[in-house]
Amino acid sequence: MNRAAQLLMLQKVELEIQDKMRLLRQVRRALRNTEELEAMRKQYGEVQDDLKELEALQRELELEVQGLSQRIEEHERELYSGTIRNPKELAVRQQKLEALKRRRDRLDERMMRSLENTEKMRRRIEQLRERLQEAEAKWEQQRGKWEDMERKLKRYLVYLRRQRDEIRQSIPRADLELYEELVRVKGGVAVAELKDGVCTACGVGVSQGKIESVRRSTGLITCSNCERILAIVT
Numbered sequence: 001m002n003r004a005a006q007l008l009m010l011q012k013v014e015l016e017i018q019d020k021m022r023l024l025r026q027v028r029r030a031l032r033n034t035e036e037l038e039a040m041r042k043q044y045g046e047v048q049d050d051l052k053e054l055e056a057l058q059r060e061l062e063l064e065v066q067g068l069s070q071r072i073e074e075h076e077r078e079l080y081s082g083t084i085r086n087p088k089e090l091a092v093r094q095q096k097l098e099a100l101k102r103r104r105d106r107l108d109e110r111m112m113r114s115l116e117n118t119e120k121m122r123r124r125i126e127q128l129r130e131r132l133q134e135a136e137a138k139w140e141q142q143r144g145k146w147e148d149m150e151r152k153l154k155r156y157l158v159y160l161r162r163q164r165d166e167i168r169q170s171i172p173r174a175d176l177e178l179y180e181e182l183v184r185v186k187g188g189v190a191v192a193e194l195k196d197g198v199c200t201a202c203g204v205g206v207s208q209g210k211i212e213s214v215r216r217s218t219g220l221i222t223c224s225n226c227e228r229i230l231a232i233v234t
């Protein structure tokens, strides 16, 4: 293999390494990206806290209604026991009883509304739980795929780097220096394949004389247009 072809081979391996590194970074980013899932978990937790508050309120209301019902019963027992004979006293007691009953009615209404809210909240939690479970399962599946891909990419990169090191060892230092300088100034592409008389990097035709030189030469010939090293793959 001539020197230009060796450099072209090195370039192919190095570009492949860059490409796979890019992919590996993307995969790792994807593995870290659990924002959506965390937002869902947070929302789920918040709604559960809301439900606990509602349930506590519900219990308070129930206790209050219980207490009121007891007092109403006591008042009724007293009223209908016949122990209060004074009509004025009776009227006062009757009014008090009515007031207590009105209060209980209002509390009952509040309790009904609170029950409805609690029910709504429970349904919402159930929906959120289902959505969260779905998202968790999907994520687990996706994560498995990403992790598998990460493993494969890492293995492949180890292989590519070994290959790159072997190729570099067989290339003369001066060639490597020219190659690296061109990589730096030519957007990462230092070597261009010469195909059908055209430089494949810039698309400009190469003179017949130069083509012959590239074919025969053991030295490095560059494209007169883009200045990249020309290589013929045989």
Ligand SMILES: [Zn+2]
Binding pocket: 192, 199, 200, 201, 202, 203, 204, 223, 224, 225, 226, 227, 228
């Ligand atoms: Zn060119």
